[in-house]
Amino acid sequence: MQYWLMKSEPHVYSIADLARDGKTGWEGVRNYQARNSMRDLMQVGDEVLFYHSSTEPPGVAGLARISQTGLADPSQFDSQSDYYDPKSTPENPRWIMVEIEYLDSFPTYLSLADLKALPGLAGMVLLQRGSRLSVQPVSAEHFALICKKAGRSAKKPSKKSAARTK
DNA sequence: GCCAACGTTGGC
DNA sequence: GCCAACGTTGGC
Numbered sequence: 001m002q003y004w005l006m007k008s009e010p011h012v013y014s015i016a017d018l019a020r021d022g023k024t025g026w027e028g029v030r031n032y033q034a035r036n037s038m039r040d041l042m043q044v045g046d047e048v049l050f051y052h053s054s055t056e057p058p059g060v061a062g063l064a065r066i067s068q069t070g071l072a073d074p075s076q077f078d079s080q081s082d083y084y085d086p087k088s089t090p091e092n093p094r095w096i097m098v099e100i101e102y103l104d105s106f107p108t109y110l111s112l113a114d115l116k117a118l119p120g121l122a123g124m125v126l127l128q129r130g131s132r133l134s135v136q137p138v139s140a141e142h143f144a145l146i147c148k149k150a151g152r153s154a155k156k157p158s159k160k161s162a163a164r165t166k
Numbered sequence: 167g168c169c170a171a172c173g174t175t176g177g178c
Numbered sequence: 179g180c181c182a183a184c185g186t187t188g189g190c
Binding site: 031032033129130131132 | 170172174
């Protein structure tokens with residue numbers, strides 16, 4: 001199992017929105033490196049740090065889990081969408097997405113400044129200069145440390161607690 | 167709103 | 179296939 005961090009602008013889609021929806025297709029990624037991670041590397045069950053970007057303060061807000069892989073992003077075929085890609089076809093879709101399901105909202109929101117202050121997170125992709133990948137890998141060690149600092153164990157919740165979320 | 171860093175596009 | 183111009187991301 002691998003770990004990931006995915007960025008979302010909370011005024012567009014927040015951890016509270018995911019908690020409400022239960023699961024969502026991760027539409028709108030138009031960066032090839034991020035797409036390749038979703039298409040080639042992510043597996044059902046991988047866990048995701050849900051990061052709020054372009055907000056004050058930016059930071060990690062909660063946890064999600066990959067619930068489906070290999071989905072064609074529907075927005076690429078929607079001429080009304082900002083994410084419309086006229087060069088993509090349903091037969092050969094260019095933009096592949098995953099679906100994520102809500103796991104948890106962190107008891108303690110960990111801001112970017114908080115993350116930068118943790119020596120144990122040195123080398124994390126998020127903290128590298130100029131890094132702006134919206135879908136990025138996270139090491140198991142970094143993932144566990146962030147969960148711990150956010151007041152949540154890194155262990156998976158029981159089926160019961162996952163099923164109870166709305 | 168600024169702007170550094172990075173990614174993409176397209177002329178050649 | 180180079181690279182200048184342009185567009186985007188996202189922290190500040």
